[in-house]
Every structure is written in C-alpha cells, then in structure tokens.
Amino acid sequence: MSNAHAANKSVLWDWLTTVDHKKIGILYLISGGFFFLVGGLEALLIRIQLMGPEMTFLTGDLYNQVLTMHGTTMIFLAAMPIIFAFMNAVVPLQIGARDVAFPFLNSLGFWLFFFGGVLLNLSWFLGGAPDAGWTAYAPLSTQSSGHGVDFYVLGLQISGAGTLMGGINFLVTIINMRAPGMTFMRMPLFTWTAFVTSGLILFAFPALTIGFFLLMFDRIFEANFFDANMGGNAIIWEHIFWIFGHPEVYILILPAFGIISEVVATFAKKRLFGYSAMVFATVLIGFLGFMVWAHHMFTVGLGPVANSIFAVATMAIAIPTGVKIFNWIFTMWGGRNRFTTANLFSVGFIPTFVMGGVTGVMLAAAPADYQYHDSYFVVAHFHYVIVGGLILGLFSGLYYWYPRMFGVMLNETLGKWNFWTFFIGFHLTFFPQHFLGLMGMPRRYFTYPEEFQLGSLNFISTIGAIGMTVGTIIFVINIIVTHAKGEKVSGDPWDGRTLEWAMPNPTPHYNFLQTPLVRGLDALWIEKMAGNKGMTPAEPIGDIHMPNNSILPFVMSLGFFIAGLGFIYINTAGLPALIAVIGGIGIGLVCMFLRSWIDDHGYHIHKEDLLKENKGVDA
Amino acid sequence: MLGLMGCGNPQLSALQPQGKGASALFDLMILSLAIMVVVLVVVFILFGYVLVKFRERKGDDTIPEQVEGNHMLEVLWTAIPIVLLLVLAVPTVMTTFDLAVSEKSAEESKDASGDKEGPMTINVTAHQYWWEFEYPDQGVITSQELYLPVDERVNVNLSSADVIHSFWIPTISGKMDTNPGDKLENKMWLHPEKVGTFQGACAELCGDSHALMYFKVKVLEKEEFDAWIESMKNTKYDDAPSQVAEGQKIFENNCLSCHAVGDKGGNVGPALTGFADNEKVAGILEHNKDNIKDWINNPQDIKPGNNMPDFNFNEQQLDALADYLLELKTAE
Secondary structure, eight states: OGGGGGGGGGGHHHHHOOOHHHHHHHHHHHHHHHHHHHHHHHHHHHHHHTSSTTOOOOOOHHHHHHHHHHHHHHIIIIIIHHHHHHHHHHHHHHHHHHSSSHHHHHHHHHHHHHHHHHHHGGGGGTTTTOOOOOTOOHHHHHHSSSSSSHHHHHHHHHHHHHHHHHHHHHHHHHHHHHTTTTGGGGOOOOHHHHHHHHHHHHHHHEEEHHHHHHHHHHHSSSOOOGGGGGGOOOHHHHHHHHHHHHHHHHHHHHHHHHHHHHHHHHHHTTTTTTHHHHHHHHHHHHHHHTOOOOGGGGGGGHHHHHHHHHHHHHHHHHHHHHHHHHHHHHTHHHHHTTOOHHHHHHHHHHHHHHHHHHHHHHHHHHHHHHHHHTTTHHHHHHHHHHIIIIIHHHHHHHHHHHHHHHSSSSOOHHHHHHHHHHHHHHHHHHHHHHHHHTTBBBBBOSOOGGGOOOOOHHHHHHHHHHHHHHHHHHHHHHHHHHHHHHOOOOOOOOOSSSSSSSSSSOOOSSSSSSSSOOOSSSSHHHHHHTTTTOBSSOOOOOOOEEEOSSHHHHHHHHEEEEEHHHHHHHTTHHHHHHHHHHHHHHHHHHHHHHHHHHHOOOOEEHHHHHHHHHTTOOO | OOOGTTSSOOTOOOOOOBBHHHHHHHHHHHHHHHHHHHHHHHHHHHHHHHHHHHHHTTTTOOOOOOOOOOOOHHHHHHHHHHHHHHHHHHHHHHHHHHHHHOOOHHHHHHHTTTTTSEEEEEEEEEETTTEEETTTTTTEEEEEEEEETTTEEEEEEESSSSEEEEOTTTTTOEEEEBBBGGGGGEEEEOBBSSSSSEEEEEEOOOOOOOOOOOOOEEEEEEHHHHHHHHHHHHOOGGOGGGGHHHHHHHHHHHHTTTBTTTTTTOSSSSTTTTTTGGGEEEETSSSSSSHHHHHOOOOOSSTTTTTTOOOOOHHHHHHHHHHHHHHHHOOO
C-alpha cells in the first residue's frame, strides 16, 4: 500500500502519525524529559524558598501549587513516560518482535498522556495550578477554590487512560510476540520488569480512574462522596488513592531494577547472578505491592490491628528487594567491571537504593511512623528510592540504550561529570532531610521559624539541589554536543548480551530482517560465544507485514483534551464549555467510528526490496 | 547513633523525647536503625570489595566465568533478613498496641494513678489554621495553647472542623490525623514526663497556611495545672478592668460573636480566655501589642487563607482593642 512512501510527507506529519514503537519511544522520551525539566525547576523553587528560615520567596497558596505540581509532574508526566520510552524502545527488540501487539493503541496511549500532561500544565496560565498536594486528599481537594484541582483531575484522567492502554499493550506484546525459543525464563530482566510493571498498571490504574471520577463528581457535579457533612467519608479517597499509589511506586521502580540488571551484567561481562531468583523477586515485589497501601495511612486512625498487619506486610517486601541487591553485587563479583557512565549510574544506584530501602523498613515500623509520617524523614526516604533509585536507573538506561535509540553515543566525559555532580548533589540534598524530619520539620511547610534550628541543614539541602541542577544541565549539554557531532556507532557498541544489540545501526524500520531463533538466556551472547556472527534466523527472508501510520490517535486525544477543558469550566463558562464537552467527545467518537469502519490491513515490505536493502544477506 | 540523641530544638525534636509515647517511639526507632545499620555495613563492605577487586584492568581481556547463581547464597540472603525483620516486627506490633487507646489500657491507667474517674479527656478540634482544646469534664475551652499535667496520662479525642489536619507534638508523642466527621474521631494518649513548654504542629497539608499552624504545649505540675483549670473556670467576661472598657465595647460589637471570653461569646474562632498569658499571637507571632494590632489589621497577610475577616479598624480602635486583649487574664 501507499504508506511505504510516507517519507515523502513532512517530518512533522510522520511524527504525528507514527505507530512505530521506536519513534513512539522517542516521543515519550522527549516529552517526559521536558516535563522532568519542568518538575525539576519547581523543585528548585521549593529549595530556594526553604534555603533559610522565614524566607518570603514563595509562600502560602503559590508554594502549595508548586509542591503539588512538582510531585504530580515528576510521577505522572516525567517518570512514567520515560519508563514507557524505554519499554517502547527496548522491549520489542529484546523479545525479537517487529513491533508491539497494538501499534495504533501504542500511539493513542502516547497522545493521551501528552495531551493530559499539557492540560494539567495549562493550569499555570489559566488561574492557578492545583494546590492540594499530589495526593489531593479530600476534603482539601474538593474545597480548593479556583480550577486548579479540576485541571489535576481531568488532566490526569486523560493521561492515566493512556498509561492503562500502554500497560495492556505491553502485557499482550510480551505474552504473544516473543521470538521462537524466547521462553518466559529466557526473557531479559528488563522485559520481565516491564511485564510485571504492566500487570501492576492493569490492576492499579483503574482504582485511580474511579477515584478521579468520584473527585470530579464531587467538584463539578456537586456530589458528596467525600463530604462528611453530607454522609460522605474523606478516608475513602485516601484508600482509593493509595490502593493505586502504592503499586505505582513499584510500577516506577521495577523497570529501574530491570535496567540495573541489564547494565551491571553487560559491563561485568557476566551473566546475571541468580536469574531465576531475580525473576521470582520481581514477581513477588509486584504481588506484595498491592498488600501494603495502608502503610501510607498509619496515622489515619485505622486501629492497631490494621496497622500491625500492614506493618509486617511492608517489612516483608524488604526480603525480595534484598535478594535483588545481593544478586547485583554477586553479578559484579568475579566480573571484569567496566565503569562507563551507564554503569556508574547503575553502580551508584545500588548503595543509594539500599539506603532508601533501610529507611523504608524503619518507616514500616508502624508506631515509629507516627513520628516519621508527613515529616521530612519521609521526604528523604521517597526521594532516595525515586531519585536515588528510579532516576539514577533511568539515567543509566539512557546512557546505555542511547546508541540503540538514536544511533549515536553520548559523550563519556560529560557523562561522568553528569554522574558525579548529580550523584553528590543528590546525597547532599536528601541525606540531611532525614534529620530535619526527626528534628520536627513537617513536610509541605513553606517556612520555619529561626528558633527551631532547622536552618543549617536546609541550607545544605539547597546547595545539594544546585548540584543536581548542574548535573542535569551537563546532561542537556551532552545531548546537544553528541547530536551536533553526530558520530554514528555500530549496532553493538557495548558488546551486549541481549537481542536489542543484534541489529545494525540505525535500527531498521522492521527491526529484525529475519525473526531470530533464541537459544537461551542472553541470546546474543550465546551466539557470540559459539563464534556466530549474528543471531541464527528462525525464518527465511520473506515479506514483512507492517502497520500503517494514522493521525486518528492524535485527533482522538485532542478531542478528549477539548472535552476535558470543557468539563473544567462547565460550571463557570456555561454554554461554550458545554459545546467543548460535546464537541470534544464527538471528535473522539468519530475517530473511534472511523477506526472501526475503515479496514486497515497495513502493508507489506516486499522480499525483493528487503534483499536490495540488505545486500549480501543469505535468503 | 547516640549522636542522634539531643539533635535539634529541645521543644520540637523527636530525638529528645519528653513523654512516654515519644520515648517508646524513640526506642523503636533506635532498634530499627541498629538493625538497619548492620544491614548497611554488610552490604557496603561487600559492595566496596567488589568495586575495588573486580574492576577492569588494562590489557585484561579474559571473559569471566558465566556463573548462573548459587542456591546456598540465595537461601542465606533470604533467611537472614527474615530473622532480622522478625526481631523488628515483634516490638513493632507490641508498641502499636501499647500506643492505641483501648478500653483495657484505659482501665490500667486508672488503677495506676488511683484517680476516681480514670484519665482526663481532652477534645482537640483542628481548624484552618488553629487548634481548639476542650476539657469537657472541667468545662474549659482554650485555643492555641494546650495545658497538660506532668506525669499523668491524658486521653485525647481528635477531630476536625474542616479538612484533614494532623496533631503532632514530636517531643511528647507521635502524630495522629484529625478527620472531619463524627464517625472518624481518633483517640490517642499523651503522657508528658517533664515540665516545660513544647511545640506542636499540624502535619497534614491543610491549605495556604499549613506551615503556620503551630501550637504550644505547656506541661505543668499537677497543682499548677489544677489551679489553671480553676481560674479558667472562674473567669467571667465582665471581669475586664474598667480602663479598657472602650476596647471591650469594640470587641463586643465586632469580635465576640466568633471569639469566646470567659462565659460569653461564639466558638467560630479561637477562644481568647486568658489570652494575655499566651506565648504567641495567632500561634506564630511574638506576644506584644504591636503584633496584636498587626494581626487584627492584616490577618490575611500573616496567615493567608484563614477565616478572620478584615474589619478596617482605625489606629485608635486597634489600640483600644489591643489594650483590652492584653488585659484578658484568668481569674485569681
């Protein structure tokens, strides 16, 4: 069909309509990266305000808006999409597939996330951002004046739908599209963690969707789910939020575990130590992740029985996590460890995450949490696991897979500067916060009196934040420098072990010319050790079936974006808002109709073209 | 680890416990920290050894042995953490039940103190952005400053008039949320062991002035506490000295419908009985006449988002009001 000639159309059109997992991965990375910078800027504003006692740089409601948007942006608009970027860029390649199971859905998931994120951030320019914390506890969130929290609810609802689609897509992809011989117990660990994370998304996000609907009805249609005066109950929101929110923590950290497992093994030139234990630990963490949500609610007054049960369940998670830490260390044991930037971030991750883990166990001791809860101790803890864990993992993955995603290798010297400034800045920022919490500084406070003696540690913390900022700036410079030079690298620059390194650079549109035959864990390494040049093909060269590009996902998401704006203003703007709601949902429905009505069978890349492209390959 | 003790401001720091609850929590924190330090040391030593010993050396291009794993080791680093966690889990569960207010624990405390009616009860109600303390059996209501007798257990009922707040006195006990709605009232106990003034705070994001919702805790000897209760009970609105009659008049016309003094007044805003003895104005400013005037004049600048309206008093009225408020002492 004609779509093979899409290249004739403009570059912009190509990116708007793409259903190629590699390009969608890049779209996720760029937009997630942009929101990461926005969230980082918000963090910096917070640290400036807290630099000394009784500062007046950013106070009251504006401070609350910034802290809410910092948390919300970092979790939903930075961390999640960057994880999806890697899942898109890597998982189909690691399992030897030509794309994800549902390429159209993949594109739709991205655009929904993107428009949801834009909608949420529009609040800055339309009268004020949400100010009830990223947790949006009712009734503070239901009573919050202005439209800030409406933007939060509608923006995240749209973006969350995209995430749910992505999760389902990767579950189906990993179950159905593995190459011949790629059994579950031969899957690379990153694919395993992507699989478990997708499962968690499938079960956790619907809870959030329901919660957002209840909150939306309370705010926009005057329902009373959370209003105690009308017989509602504010604690229900906390339960719903954390039934989503705790698995969300594992949705975030498991892919980072996967990245570390890949990187540490590759640069140690060793097989991952205790692979099956690692897989089992991943699954167990995912399962236990659903059993511990109430540890965010120890001070809510659930009673000693509930608190004890959730305390012990939470402690149990330390066991599979410990298994992972020791297996990483023993992967490095006896290896020939090369400390590239990617590996530096992975190796930096290990002690940092252990520190976040031990404070996690301390927090699990329910009564001790009566002191830690909502203090800077908790702030320190979750930044140790999310920044020290997840973000270091993401940096590691980025340096590691950058040649695969973009065909160029990030500068190693700048990379090392990036690592050391960010790593030292991170510890400087968050280590003192443990003590601030114990010394009685509650979280989400925009100021503190001089007499409380919290000034010097806060000052150190702010200096650290500047270090992290420098690290991030070096990273951005690194990207610019790397692309300006544009030195192409080979398809396998790290002497990789897994299938994503078995293709030439740049990765062909169809990934694998011939679906590879997988003969064990670390499929590519096995072939290398057997003296083969590449993977053994599992099929002769034949026509390759590819999906067509489509603009429908973009238009459909735009429709829901417009409808979301309409809902936000439905009580204040009247008719125009109503038109936006009906029009926006109408656009979405028309797109759905078109998608169902038009038969789209995709197109084939013919064998002859493939052979011309790949001269010298045996048919 | 011992360096942790004595960190921070002694009125505020959870590391300097001055009450039974905070002491129990401190012990648990130290126990968990001790176990975790053992874990950290083991991991860091192994990790450091690997980093030094197994780095790539120049010219070495041997391929390391592709070890699959080791069952013995996997069992070892599963079993040892289980034991460590059990050591922590048992005191965790015990402390959880010790700190809860149950009927059984209420009785025990009654026997120990030999009191006729068991532990005293205080109702704490959180508002945006101030605290109301009611002593229901004594018929006393105060705000922003919580008075407690030393070495005595007090049961506290926690609720909220608006959004969720959290009641936290780090030196005396852990925190607990104050939830809106009668069904969600929480109970906890306080048992201060040292006379002095301590700092309390709100620990759950509750709006614009969340960071300004401090309160003071005054722990007194039993006799002094009883005397304070007596004098609070005996304070009457009409006790005000005649030289501040002008201020009282302004107060009566503008403030009394929300603020109670002695036996008169509403309960929308903080009760002001004994206001002259407070340590702070509005919980955050130093207690002096200028700050009182400033607060009445610009409540929204000082605590953004609070519910006190702006009255546009002139300078003379402000002076009179402040003079009156500074005479709000409890009865002899």
